[in-house]
Amino acid sequence: MHNIRRIREDAAGFDAALARRGLSPVSAGLLALDQRRRASLAAFEQMQAARNALSKRIGEAKARGEDAAPLLAEAAAMGEAIAREEEEAQRLGAELDAALAALPNLPDPEVPDGSGEADNVELRRWGTPRAFSWTPLQHFELGERLGLMDFETAGRIAGARFTVLKGPLARLERALGQFMLDLQTGQGGYIEVSPPLLVREAAVFGTNQLPKFADDLFRTTDGRWLIPTAEVPLTNLVRESVLDEAELPLRVTALTPCFRSEAGAAGRDTRGMLRQHQFMKVELVSITRPEDSEAEHARMTACAEAVLQALGIPYRVVDLCAGDLGFGAARTFDIEAWLPGQGAWREISSCSNCRDFQARRMDARCRAAGRKGTRFVHTLNGSGIAVGRALIAVMENYQEEDGSITIPDVLRPYMGGMSRIGPA
Structure with missing residues (x-):
């Protein structure tokens, strides 16, 4: 606002x-x-x-x-x-x-110029893509061959853009979410929250999904909205409040289902799990003093990167150009994982500094001790990270020639010691 x-x-x-x-x-x-x-x-x-x-x-x-x-x-x-x-x-x-x-946030002066994805600026890379002696498969090919990823049944139950995961592949998705939560609440210093999945219209307006993106959301018959990301309830924890600046930054995280209609994604990523109506994600949200948000943005991005480093997934970080920024963001760093089955970098996390744009919509302020006046807080949000896309990245990067999947070391304690996923 x-x-x-x-x-x-x-x-x-x-x-x-x-x-x-x-x-x-x-x-x-x-x-x-x-x-x-x-x-x-x-x-x-x-x-x-x-x-x-x-x-x-x-x-x-x-x-x-x-x-x-x-x-x-x-x-x-x-x-x-x-x-x-x-x-x-x-x-x-x-x-x-x-x-x-109805107007989007203004881009920070540091944001690169450009009109779209091709103009985004790569900042750094981590890891080296694995060299395969065979043509690597995409995740849906691996999942279907293993008999553990069922799109046909999901379609009969719910329609397109849904997936049924089974057995150890379902457990691997759960393991990824638990591992990310443990990492962010431990090493990252975030407070875990279990928020509502249904929210009022004012909450969705506060995080700028409404009114512009109503068609991308699901609405219930009583006027509530299914959350498209836990950013909505987590950021709204501070709505209509005045925070003590000594208590900032406030860092919170949640592992939740997310629901999106994908109204603008017709024809894109129609196969597989890359773009679903329902998916799991670990969300990171920070509430800071205005002068601290830039440093917090770098910190949040590093926390998301730590997940991929622990998993051993090659990635790159890009600075989104002005024409590719999300509606509420003043600056965004996207983290793109390498998917060998696609032979492409694909977004797996997006970390944004919204400055005071959302705080004005939510009337979220802060006050320093001894001061009379208040000022709007700055809000930041990021994926720490998208669980479904992390599952895709693990499957494609850790696939073996026989179609099995090696489980990364950090996930084995969450998998009961299992080291490999083979056919059902």
Whole structure:
């Protein structure tokens, strides 16, 4: 959510920042609407002052025993005009808020220029992709040959973009989630939370999925929303609150199912588990003081990288260009794992600094000891990491020529000591 005062102070800079995202100038229209709203508020306040003065005259007339009927009639008419002006000011305020809520966050100055994925900037790599003496299979080929990944049955039960995992492959997915939680709550210092999976509309608005991305979400019959990521309930833990700055940063994590309609993904990744309506993910959320969010962003990204390093999965980190940033992000680092079955880098984690964009929507503030005023916190979120995509990465990177899958050492304690997954 943007601050109209900032736009008043630097309209050209605001438009220039949005232009980096490929958007046309909007400040002139916003400022014109803001001017109308402010004029209506001023008129409303003037009319209230006039009514107060008239009320005083009515009291004085009655005290003198004079006929106050004409003044009372004037007051009644004035009351109706005041009500109309108040309604107009509220309407213009709601229109301005809606216009501001529809605009994405401004990219940080450090964000590289560009219009799409091809313009993202690679920052670093870790690990060396494995050299295979045979043509490696994709995860769905491996899973189906093992008899442990069933898309056909899932389709009969739920439709497209669902999967049934069985036996040790289902256990491997569970093991990955538990391992990630243990790593992030231990080494990462995050507090584990078990949040609601159904949330109110205000919560989804607070983390900027609404109103723009309503078609990407699932809604229940009572008006609640299934979470597309645990970012929604975790970030909203601080909504409508004032935090003591001495308690920041607040770092929380959760392993939850996530639900997405994938409305904009028609025809993309239709085979396999890369893009599902339901999947598991370990989410990382940090709430910080404004001056600490940049360092926290680097720290969060390192915590997500630690998962892949422990698993021995080669990856790279890319700095998303302005045209590829998510709606609420000021800056995003994507972590892309190497998938030998695809012969490609694919996103497995996305860590974003939203600055005060979400905090304004949630009214989440902080206050330093001894200070009177408050300021908006900064919010950050990241995947630590997507469990289903981690499962894909493990399957493809640890596959053997006979179609079996070697289990990474760090996961074997979670697998009852099992070292290999073979055919069912």
